[in-house]
Amino acid sequence: MSEGTEGAGTTTRERIVDATAALLRRQGYDGTGVKQIAREAGATLGSLYHFFPDGKEQLAVAALRRDSENYTALLREALDSSDDPAEAVAACALSLAERLRESDWRDGCLVAAAALENVGRSPTIQVAWKESLAVWQEQIAARLRACDVRPEIADDTACTVLSTLEGAEVLSRITSDDKPLRTAAGYLGTLVTTVCSLG
Amino acid sequence: MSEGTEGAGTTTRERIVDATAALLRRQGYDGTGVKQIAREAGATLGSLYHFFPDGKEQLAVAALRRDSENYTALLREALDSSDDPAEAVAACALSLAERLRESDWRDGCLVAAAALENVGRSPTIQVAWKESLAVWQEQIAARLRACDVRPEIADDTACTVLSTLEGAEVLSRITSDDKPLRTAAGYLGTLVTTVCSLG
DNA sequence: TACTTGATAGATCGATCGTTCTAATGTCGA
DNA sequence: TCGACATTAGAACGATCGATCTATCAAGTA
Numbered sequence: 001m002s003e004g005t006e007g008a009g010t011t012t013r014e015r016i017v018d019a020t021a022a023l024l025r026r027q028g029y030d031g032t033g034v035k036q037i038a039r040e041a042g043a044t045l046g047s048l049y050h051f052f053p054d055g056k057e058q059l060a061v062a063a064l065r066r067d068s069e070n071y072t073a074l075l076r077e078a079l080d081s082s083d084d085p086a087e088a089v090a091a092c093a094l095s096l097a098e099r100l101r102e103s104d105w106r107d108g109c110l111v112a113a114a115a116l117e118n119v120g121r122s123p124t125i126q127v128a129w130k131e132s133l134a135v136w137q138e139q140i141a142a143r144l145r146a147c148d149v150r151p152e153i154a155d156d157t158a159c160t161v162l163s164t165l166e167g168a169e170v171l172s173r174i175t176s177d178d179k180p181l182r183t184a185a186g187y188l189g190t191l192v193t194t195v196c197s198l199g
Numbered sequence: 200m201s202e203g204t205e206g207a208g209t210t211t212r213e214r215i216v217d218a219t220a221a222l223l224r225r226q227g228y229d230g231t232g233v234k235q236i237a238r239e240a241g242a243t244l245g246s247l248y249h250f251f252p253d254g255k256e257q258l259a260v261a262a263l264r265r266d267s268e269n270y271t272a273l274l275r276e277a278l279d280s281s282d283d284p285a286e287a288v289a290a291c292a293l294s295l296a297e298r299l300r301e302s303d304w305r306d307g308c309l310v311a312a313a314a315l316e317n318v319g320r321s322p323t324i325q326v327a328w329k330e331s332l333a334v335w336q337e338q339i340a341a342r343l344r345a346c347d348v349r350p351e352i353a354d355d356t357a358c359t360v361l362s363t364l365e366g367a368e369v370l371s372r373i374t375s376d377d378k379p380l381r382t383a384a385g386y387l388g389t390l391v392t393t394v395c396s397l398g
Numbered sequence: 399t400a401c402t403t404g405a406t407a408g409a410t411c412g413a414t415c416g417t418t419c420t421a422a423t424g425t426c427g428a
Numbered sequence: 429t430c431g432a433c434a435t436t437a438g439a440a441c442g443a444t445c446g447a448t449c450t451a452t453c454a455a456g457t458a
Contacts, residue, residue, distance in 0.1 A: 399458100400457100400458085401456105401457085401458080402455100402456085402457080402458100403454100403455090403456085403457100404453105404454085404455085404456105405452100405453080405454080405455100406451100406452080406453070406454095407450105407451085407452075407453090408449100408450100408451095408452105409448105409449085409450090409451100410447105410448085410449075410450100411446105411447080411448070411449085412445100412446105412447100413444100413445075413446095414443100414444085414445065414446105415442100415443075415444065415445075416441105416442105416443090416444105417440105417441080417442095417443105418439105418440085418441075419438100419439085419440075419441090420437105420438100420439090420440100421436105421437085421438095421439100422435105422436080422437070422438105423434105423435080423436065423437085424433105424434085424435075424436085425432100425433085425434080425435095426431105426432085426433080426434095427430105427431100427432090428429100428430085428431090428432105
């Protein structure tokens with residue numbers, strides 16, 4: 001076997017998952033082929049279907065689980081970056097902007113990139129995507145509750161913050177400009193300030 | 200020829216554009232086949248390539264132009280529905296929620312549904328998508344300027360409003376629940392109120 | 399040494415992809 | 429009636445799709 005310069009993952013399975021996540025982020029679900037995944041991972045089709053007998057759907061869910069952890073970590077870091085919850089939420093948007101800019105607007109949120117194609121088509125994928133969104137929303141809500149925001153208000157606020165983050169990322173990618181995310185950072189800050197001041 | 204029960208468009212070209220728009224909304228770009236478009240439009244491949252010799256990309260751009268008008272009309276109606284700019288912007292989110300719910304979470308924004316797949320791949324499509332976003336942003340910004348909001352502030356606010364609308368629609372479609380859009384409506388209202396009160 | 403099992407390798411399947419092609423059909427004015 | 433042109437019709441192309449298949453290889457156990 002010719003072990004060339006390979007990605008981070010050591011095992012074949014890890015390399016496949018990593019490659020899937022990267023390709024789904026850039027090309028979406030329908031735009032990514034199983035053979036392309038195998039090629040990119042330095043694996044063969046046989047290995048791929050050995051580890052993921054249920055095929056592309058199982059592959060996508062596994063990739064999401066992996067990628068979701070990255071996003072959770074990014075959010076955690078940003079949310080803990082300041083004592084001021086407004087600054088903390090704004091930092092989330094700015095972190096996304098930075099990551100996006102550094103990758104030439106290619107590496108965005110996997111959920112956003114490969115979501116709508118499967119709405120009403122693959123329940124498995126739709127549920128997994130929904131779960132990731134719920135985790136992120138709860139993460140933001142918890143940060144707000146820590147500032148004495150009432151639980152229901154915290155949930156609603158977190159929901160809209162997440163909507164704005166995802167939407168601003170889409171706009172930033174389409175326009176190849178981080179302005180939507182940077183602008184959103186400012187408005188999300190004032191939004192959180194308002195919510196917190198209300199108790 | 201068997202003229203069955205056909206869609207709204209009279210001419211073949213119109214039926215093709217309408218079918219393309221409907222399918223792109225539901226399935227995205229890569230998920231929609233040219234042959235499927237022709238079938239859905241009640242046209243043949245020959246007719247399709249006669250009117251759209253540049254193929255799928257040209258087809259997508261034409262469909263966007265058509266669909267963009269629909270969205271522009273929806274925004275105009277919502278933005279004119281109230282003298283209060285906050286209520287007007289909130290009405291945009293509620294209109295999107297209603298349309299989405301009525302179509303069982305299928306008919307969303309074409310731009311959002313078929314955008315990310317072509318980022319960094321088809322400049323033609325990316326430019327067209329960008330233009331639609333600019334039109335909608337200007338539409339919202341104009342509504343804010345009419346309430347004596349300073350032009351730069353109006354632009355930034357409109358940008359974030361658009362981000363939130365698109366993002367909330369994505370979340371609503373994934374979760375099959377209009378809560379993200381309805382919640383966003385409330386927060387966008389308070390956001391606009393804050394912006395307007397600052398002069 | 400035999401046997402089992404996890405993993406790798408890639409040919410092959412039928413279906414569909416976007417596109418091109420030729421031929422036929424309909425609709426005009428001359 | 430005739431050509432000119434717009435439109436329709438669908439076969440065909442090479443490529444790729446997701447998935448299945450058999451065969452081989454490597455490591456561990458008896």
